Amino acid sequence: MRNFIIASALLAASTTGAKAADVVVQEPVAAYNWSGVYVGGQVGYVAGGKVNHDYVVSDMYDYRLSPRGAFGGIFGGYNYQLDGGVVVGIEGDVNWGDVKATGETVGDPDFASTTKLAWNGSGRVRLGYAFDRVMPYVTGGFAVARLRFEERENGSFYDEAAKNLTGWTLGAGAEYAVTDNWTLRGEYRYTQYGKKDFVAMPQDEKWETKIRTHDLRLGVAYKF
Template structure:
């Protein structure tokens, strides 16, 4: 009888706790409003250098070569979203560091059979940008595309030190900011809480053509001007953490 009584009590307790509890339906996540955050990522780029003058002394042939560069990307970002049903419209500004660096020697030999000893370089610098975002939200998950303008003080450079042949002891050395460019990208963002979101993003950056100009110092061609063209395009992947106000 005691055992039956205990079993009956356990059954009553279990039944009472198994009763379905009333649940409140969570409202859809609201993506509208201001936000700010941080990001970190990696970038890899390629620059095409073209020397069509070879230190301003024709008839040297046009020589082209590539310079690979890569490095970390770090920065902060802030923006504002407007939401209409599932559609998200936004503006985002960002500022950070492009820690890209790379160099490569000019290939081949000149018409006198002397190997070229010039090189092209890409050096790290700061960047800033403003982009428009367009996305589609499934409650707490947002897929978006972005497009905008960029400016960077990272530099493309050219250096050539000649110690032989007709140019004699001369040096050509100059660099220039890569300046304005554009970016196209896409990403996914997910809301972990009411305020905090995480994101992963890919973007293609193109800074167009940069003309590196200078004058030769010393040697037979001292004082002659030269122009070396380079262009930088790169791919980036980033992860970020945002706070919605």
């Protein structure tokens, strides 16, 4: 009888051990953390806005134009993820491209101009919320750009000017962490540059300009 009890106990123990060996213990997968320094590149397209040049002598020669054109550039920044999923950060970018606004004056078709943003950049804060590897965000800060203005009369050069612009920008987008280091993003940005006075030479014409742009951007970044 005692031998039977011992054999039964050994059989039960071996069966329990075999079942325990079949159980696979899975470690919980940690949520993605957005904290860190990153750098990246982007391409974009200015799809509209306003370029208003007001001639101080007569509104007959004012320009009311809409900017268009593609651009590309680089960006970099730093994110810090707080407890609960909120992500705060700072970011800067600089871009070059072919963003132009071309057209005739309001009242005289003999005169036309081309306004080009030779480059533009910004310094901004970002505020997002992390849903693991997906982070929607808003962003805003100051903006700068280089304006190049050229005016023509009946197709021939008339005068020109170049000025730096300053203003502000606001935007929103979403970013996705493809791997622990690489991210993809899409973003919309509205930028408004402050009123700027300039003189076009050699005709010594005085202008007041105001520029606004709407653009869409796609970017890829590497997080260290």
